[in-house]
Amino acid sequence: MSESMQTEDSSQSKHVVCTICDIGCQLRAEVKDGRLARILPHENPLLARNICYKGVAAPDIHNHEDRLRVPLKRVGERGEDRWEEISYDQAMDEIAERLSAVIEAHGPEAFAVSTSGWNTQTTHSMDRRFMNLLGSPNWISGVSLCAGNTAAVNRLTYGWFPMPEIANTKCVVLFGHNPRPHSWTPIYNAINFARSQGAKVIVLDPRVSSQAEVADLHLRLRSGTDAAMCLGWLKVIFDEGLYDEDFVRDWCVGFEELRARVDEYPLERVEAITGVDRELIAEAARMYASADSAVIPWTPITDQQISSTSAIRLHSILRAVTGNLDTPGGEGLGGFNPGYIPESELGLHEVLSTEQKAKQLGYDQHPAYTYRVAEILRDATEKTWGYPYADIVMGCQMANPSLVFRAMENADPYPIKAFFALGNNALLSYPNQNQIHRALLNQDLIVSHEIFMTPTAMLADYVLPGDVFSERNHVADSWSWSTRLTLSEKAVDPPPEASSTFQFWSDLAQRMGLGEHFPWKSLDEVLDHRLSRSGRKFSDFAAGAGMEAPPAEYRKYEKIGFATPSGKVELYSSVLEELGFDPLPYHRDGAATSADYPYRIFTGVREDAFFQTGQRNIRVLRRKSPLPQLFLHPEDATREGLSDGDWARLETEFGHVTAQVSVQESMKEGHVRVPHGWWYPELRGKEPLAGAFLSSDAVLCSDEAEYLDYEQGIPNFKGFPGRVVQAEAPKSFPAMFSEKR
Ligand SMILES: Nc1nc2c(c(=O)[nH]1)N[C@H]1C(S)=C(S)[C@@H](COP(=O)(O)OP(=O)(O)OC[C@H]3O[C@@H](n4cnc5c(=O)[nH]c(N)nc54)[C@H](O)[C@@H]3O)O[C@H]1N2
Ligand SMILES: Nc1nc2c(c(=O)[nH]1)N[C@H]1C(S)=C(S)[C@@H](COP(=O)(O)OP(=O)(O)OC[C@H]3O[C@@H](n4cnc5c(=O)[nH]c(N)nc54)[C@H](O)[C@@H]3O)O[C@H]1N2
Ligand code: SF4
Numbered sequence: 001m002s003e004s005m006q007t008e009d010s011s012q013s014k015h016v017v018c019t020i021c022d023i024g025c026q027l028r029a030e031v032k033d034g035r036l037a038r039i040l041p042h043e044n045p046l047l048a049r050n051i052c053y054k055g056v057a058a059p060d061i062h063n064h065e066d067r068l069r070v071p072l073k074r075v076g077e078r079g080e081d082r083w084e085e086i087s088y089d090q091a092m093d094e095i096a097e098r099l100s101a102v103i104e105a106h107g108p109e110a111f112a113v114s115t116s117g118w119n120t121q122t123t124h125s126m127d128r129r130f131m132n133l134l135g136s137p138n139w140i141s142g143v144s145l146c147a148g149n150t151a152a153v154n155r156l157t158y159g160w161f162p163m164p165e166i167a168n169t170k171c172v173v174l175f176g177h178n179p180r181p182h183s184w185t186p187i188y189n190a191i192n193f194a195r196s197q198g199a200k201v202i203v204l205d206p207r208v209s210s211q212a213e214v215a216d217l218h219l220r221l222r223s224g225t226d227a228a229m230c231l232g233w234l235k236v237i238f239d240e241g242l243y244d245e246d247f248v249r250d251w252c253v254g255f256e257e258l259r260a261r262v263d264e265y266p267l268e269r270v271e272a273i274t275g276v277d278r279e280l281i282a283e284a285a286r287m288y289a290s291a292d293s294a295v296i297p298w299t300p301i302t303d304q305q306i307s308s309t310s311a312i313r314l315h316s317i318l319r320a321v322t323g324n325l326d327t328p329g330g331e332g333l334g335g336f337n338p339g340y341i342p343e344s345e346l347g348l349h350e351v352l353s354t355e356q357k358a359k360q361l362g363y364d365q366h367p368a369y370t371y372r373v374a375e376i377l378r379d380a381t382e383k384t385w386g387y388p389y390a391d392i393v394m395g396c397q398m399a400n401p402s403l404v405f406r407a408m409e410n411a412d413p414y415p416i417k418a419f420f421a422l423g424n425n426a427l428l429s430y431p432n433q434n435q436i437h438r439a440l441l442n443q444d445l446i447v448s449h450e451i452f453m454t455p456t457a458m459l460a461d462y463v464l465p466g467d468v469f470s471e472r473n474h475v476a477d478s479w480s481w482s483t484r485l486t487l488s489e490k491a492v493d494p495p496p497e498a499s500s501t502f503q504f505w506s507d508l509a510q511r512m513g514l515g516e517h518f519p520w521k522s523l524d525e526v527l528d529h530r531l532s533r534s535g536r537k538f539s540d541f542a543a544g545a546g547m548e549a550p551p552a553e554y555r556k557y558e559k560i561g562f563a564t565p566s567g568k569v570e571l572y573s574s575v576l577e578e579l580g581f582d583p584l585p586y587h588r589d590g591a592a593t594s595a596d597y598p599y600r601i602f603t604g605v606r607e608d609a610f611f612q613t614g615q616r617n618i619r620v621l622r623r624k625s626p627l628p629q630l631f632l633h634p635e636d637a638t639r640e641g642l643s644d645g646d647w648a649r650l651e652t653e654f655g656h657v658t659a660q661v662s663v664q665e666s667m668k669e670g671h672v673r674v675p676h677g678w679w680y681p682e683l684r685g686k687e688p689l690a691g692a693f694l695s696s697d698a699v700l701c702s703d704e705a706e707y708l709d710y711e712q713g714i715p716n717f718k719g720f721p722g723r724v725v726q727a728e729a730p731k732s733f734p735a736m737f738s739e740k741r
């Protein structure tokens with residue numbers, strides 16, 4: 001496979017894993033004259049449908065005129081967006097010197113890093129390795145609002161984060177999650193395949209989403225009430241004896257306590273909280289629990305609400321008590337791929353001292369995904385899975401972002417004075433954007449590793465150009481979430497002064513006296529090292545099938561148990577109890593709507609054209625989605641005197657965004673959708689930080705303790721109170737994007 005393939009017109013093509021979004025489709029990159037010319041589907045018919053128009057647009061992104069190609073150093077005031085060009089070596093020398101000065105003055109914990117790793121792909125946990133050797137626990141990530149925190153919370157119940165066998169199941173339950181042709185395409189295709197094989201699909205969504213339209217059952221719950229819904233399902237499942245008694249008896253602890261908690265949620269109460277008819281709740285619970293096999297695929301919706309920990313735990317509890325753990329067509333507990341050294345190991349989490357781990361922000365207040373839990377689960381994880389730190393989806397030993405930004409702003413409880421963002425637009429990617437802004441303004445050193453000049457990069461001291469997936473080799477393993485390995489081959493050269501994130505960390509380590517721990521001279525050597533456990537090099541892997549996975553093995557717990565303190569599935573969580581939290585799941589409402597703020601707001605409904613805060617500068621994509629939109633139900637729009645295409649301001653107690661109104665029958669009355677991630681590359685130089693404060697959802701939510709999920713400190717993005725008022729279009733909008741639709 002490493003042999004380049006000739007396409008019809010004699011251009012070359014390579015196999016690549018797309019990183020424009022986080023699902024990682026396997027595609028082909030066609031090269032002409034040393035440039036990425038086209039993206040094509042994979043030639044394997046089983047993979048060929050896994051492609052969306054963002055992937056097809058990769059040449060527009062990778063070859064874009066605005067792509068960062070040389071390192072930049074700030075010359076104006078912070079955020080003023082004035083730069084001088086500087087060589088990579090000079091930039092790295094200065095960064096090392098200034099980071100050393102911060103650590104000298106304030107200690108290693110004064111250094112924080114934010115990254116999500118999806119896009120940059122090549123870090124191989126070298127960031128954690130570097131920080132752990134240096135002594136900083138303050139690594140934060142967008143995955144704290146995505147699959148990373150879900151992974152960490154799943155571990156509380158059964159010690160791993162399961163991967164659903166969607167294509168092979170008889171029932172798929174989608175809590176909001178709405179895969180479609182241009183969003184998480186492989187999952188969309190897998191759901192369609194399951195459906196074609198007779199699987200039922202249950203959708204829980206306030207809106208009539210595209211999955212809801214074709215679902216067997218659609219439960220239009222109020223935003224933010226997923227935990228109550230799951231408690232209602234359990235009530236039906238327990239009362240009607242629909243659970244797997246043998247599995248519960250032999251492999252679960254805390255059933256009686258859980259049952260008593262569930263009894264506090266009779267269906268009348270669940271109906272009152274969720275707004276869904278109790279008969280429909282019961283029907284859905286029966287359909288799920290009675291299916292021969294069933295999956296509840298990961299969903300970001302429960303990652304981002306005030307009862308997040310309970311809701312995620314309830315999904316894990318439902319999987320367990322219905323006997324769908326590690327079964328065919330259920331949810332596989334994979335463990336590490338034995339032939340590929342996991343990032344958990346490369347990250348060297350064991351070298352960070354107990355004292356420094358305890359300084360991780362979040363460790364005391366919101367510990368669920370911090371080192372505090374990682375340490376509690378360490379021995380069980382080693383016993384069950386062979387390695388003590390299971391950093392699944394990078395999310396299992398993170399600091400709490402809100403507390404990190406607070407420390408950056410106020411030195412509370414200690415100062416953080418150096419902040420690096422790699423492949424992450426941090427300003428817009430967490431709650432409380434105003435605090436993040438103040439936090440960034442109060443830094444001694446900010447480094448951004450990016451492919452475009454984002455609002456976060458504009459606030460940096462140094463902006464380093466990153467490479468992209470067509471310019472580097474990789475073997476992807478879904479960050480230990482699955483055991484499948486997929487090949488991505490370098491097709492073209494990166495700009496000479498661009499670096500991979502591996503190279504960045506390695507070069508910094510050499511300059512800061514940590515070189516002996518970074519013995520690999522190139523990214524390819526790291527890949528060789530990771531594959532050495534199966535006696536291979538990257539070239540051997542590349543010459544193979546390009547995709548491999550160990551054969552599925554079911555019910556492994558019968559041999560190895562579960563990686564929890566009891567070795568069983570903990571329906572009653574001993575870890576949460578030890579941490580002083582409620583060991584049983586519960587519902588808490590985050591939407592105290594009032595006469596002033598009468599609507600339940602939710603962020604999300606990802607836009608097909610973009611990944612998160614990216615791609616607003618890619619014409620072919622922006623044309624498909626030129627402006628940010630608030631979705632309103634027709635009745636609500638009429639009540640507010642708003643029509644389709646009008647401009648409106650969405651206000652909460654904490655901030656406001658301006659966006660265009662889209663009146664949609666499919667919306668649930670009383671709810672408003674606000675999009676995530678909007679800024680305006682075309683307003684660079686015209687609005688501060690390219691309009692980053694005009695329409696970004698991150699200004700709407702508080703991250704004071706009372707508004708956060710208790711256990712993880714997750715903000716409430718699903719179901720918070722707000723109001724909508726008429727507004728003018730932002731004045732600085734250029735013609736192209738300001739016309740009414
Ligand atoms: N307020 C708010 N915050 C959120 C969310 C929300 O809905 N609202 N959603 C959360 C979710 S679900 C997620 S997954 C996270 C996502 O968080 P991230 O995945 O970090 O996404 P972004 O913050 O958009 O930052 C991605 C950046 O990577 C850059 N980039 C792309 N490719 C490369 C590359 O190859 N190399 C380098 N160096 N950079 C690259 C892009 O230009 C972009 O600026 O955000 C979370 N945060
Ligand atoms: N094109 C494209 N695809 C993407 C992304 C992208 O940015 N662009 N991002 C990727 C990432 S990182 C993620 S995390 C996923 C997210 O993608 P999805 O999981 O599909 O999530 P969303 O599109 O944000 O919202 C899905 C649904 O949740 C419903 N919803 C809102 N509030 C609630 C609630 O409280 N409970 C329930 N049950 N439903 C609710 C909304 O009505 C909406 O229909 O998409 C991935 N795919
Ligand atoms: S769904 Fe689209 S953007 Fe995401 S990996 Fe696949 S092709 Fe790339």
Ligand SMILES: [Mo]
Pocket residue numbers: 145146147300
């Ligand atoms: Mo996400």
